[in-house]
Amino acid sequence: MKLTYKFKNSEAEIGSIDKKEYLDPEKVYIYLKNGDRIKLEDGDKVKENELVRVSYNNRKTYSPISGTCHVTDNCVEITNDHKKNETKEKESLKSFDDIDRNKFMKLLHDVGDSVNNHELADYFEDNYKLILVNGCDIEPYQFNIRAIIKDHAEEICETVGLISKIFNVDVDFVLTSSDPNLKKVSSEADRYNGVKVTSLNEGFPYTLDSLLKDKLYPQYSDKDVLILDPLDIYKIYKALKYQLPVTERYVTVSYADKDRVYVVKTKYGVSLKEILSDILPDDPSNHYIYLNNFMRKTICTNLDLMVVADQVRAVFIVDNKGIDPIDCIKCGKCVQICPIDINPMASPLSGDCIRCGLCNFVCPSNINLLEENKKEHV
Ligand code: SF4
Ligand code: SF4
Structure with missing residues (x-):
């Protein structure tokens, strides 16, 4: 199968965007970096919206669910107890009028x-x-x-x-x-x-x-x-x-060959594998999963480690049979579409490239023109 799927530009045209909620996941994962301070120890209970981590530059991360923590050197894994025990909300401001x-x-x-x-x-x-x-x-x-x-x-x-x-x-x-x-x-x-x-x-x-x-x-x-x-x-x-964080996130899940799009409202730190296992009819490993930038052909190779974070906006699912690149047919579409008029087939690619991925999108040979080894096929 070639990637000839044509994206449609409006909700009305697609006609089949389903909104799904996945707000009560089994686990969430908060990965730790050097300099992070954590407020919890292994085995501790945590409530929804309770502070979990403070980074070296004072960014704070709060628990998106209530549950029990398993703390390792690089991750706080929280297993959901499915209890609605939010930390008490501070009193809300009636209006913004007195905020300077x-x-x-x-x-x-x-x-x-x-x-x-x-x-x-x-x-x-x-x-x-x-x-x-x-x-x-x-x-x-x-x-x-x-x-x-x-x-x-x-x-x-x-x-x-x-x-x-x-x-x-x-x-x-x-x-x-x-x-x-x-x-x-x-x-x-x-x-x-x-x-x-x-x-x-x-x-x-x-x-x-x-x-x-x-x-x-x-x-x-x-x-x-x-x-x-x-x-x-x-x-x-x-x-x-x-005085609360936003722990909900939205992720678009699209099928290339089914004209089907979901917008999933979920929680920060949920495993993408858990979400996709719930949506896909079969094993996620039967599909190529592109992360965010389908046009850049960024294949997600470690789905087990991928969690919903601010940078994760979309996943794009393609049946993993028959999308390997074939040789360039010299159609010129990649050159025609480049918005900044450089040659996407050049190696190395010009430093002016904005990595929009449009050349990848139009290539009928499925060549990833942003990859260094593209020359094998061009
Ligand atoms: S990714 Fe770079 S080379 Fe390809 S169309 Fe966009 S700007 Fe042009
Ligand atoms: S790289 Fe793809 S889009 Fe560009 S000329 Fe070759 S086949 Fe056509």
């Missing part, structure tokens, strides 16, 4: 939720000319950002309204024009000064942070613009309103 810059920073630091391995609050230490909220799912078959917005549009807009007010900065909330959330987000955002919504007609690769910024705001340098996504904003909302 200092209180915002304190509440965010106290919870210590993170983005890209940095504490979220650290991003607000600098001054920006613009905050760009990238509400676009990155690649065309991903729908998890849409799912977050659909569940939390009001909270996200209220939070960007507050950020705009207390940091005196414009916020642009960008969604693709095919996003069914567009109308709702536009009407919510209208309530807040300094917040505007931009509808993006182009799809991938302009949905990538760097290209999006350069396309919409070429006049600003990278350091002038803080780019966040709706999950980051929702983390801020929960930290301010309830």
Whole structure:
């Protein structure tokens, strides 16, 4: 089978996106790195939302479930007791009206939720000319950002309204024009000064942070613009309103040959194997599992170790029979589609390559043009 699956660009066109919830997993895994401090010992009980780990740069990780901990040198494995024994929520703020810059920073630091391995609050230490909220799912078959917005549009807009007010900065909330959330987000955002919504007609690769910024705001340098996504904003909302972390995550699961897409709402730290075993009709090892970037052909070779984390947005499942690359047929499609006009067949690949993977996507010979050994087939 060749990978001739054509991605469709809107929820309406796909027509079969199923939302699944996988919020009561058997286990979660919190992997440890050098410098991490943990608050629990082997055999300890932990409650949902209880602090588990503090990293060297003060990022905090909280337990997504309640259960019993097995602590090793590199992991805290929590076995679910399926009891709903959340740590007591601190009193929620009635409104954001009395939050100023200092209180915002304190509440965010106290919870210590993170983005890209940095504490979220650290991003607000600098001054920006613009905050760009990238509400676009990155690649065309991903729908998890849409799912977050659909569940939390009001909270996200209220939070960007507050950020705009207390940091005196414009916020642009960008969604693709095919996003069914567009109308709702536009009407919510209208309530807040300094917040505007931009509808993006182009799809991938302009949905990538760097290209999006350069396309919409070429006049600003990278350091002038803080780019966040709706999950980051929702983390801020929960930290301010309830002094709690967000332990839920959304992962898109797509089948290449079945025109079928699931958006799975699950918990941080759940094994991908556990989720897929529940969804797939047979053994996950009968399939190739691509992680996040199907276009870059990043095959996940260690499914046993893969857990849901912020960087895990999507898995793409392909039957593992007959997708090996064959020799280049010199069709030229890869060259035609490259958005920055370099030759994807060159070896080594130009340093200008943005690794969007579009050349991989269109190649009828299934050659991974981003791999060093591609020359065997080109
Ligand atoms: S060579 Fe391929 S991955 Fe690199 S920019 Fe061009 S199309 Fe994208
Ligand atoms: S590498 Fe693939 S897309 Fe490029 S010319 Fe060869 S067969 Fe066509």
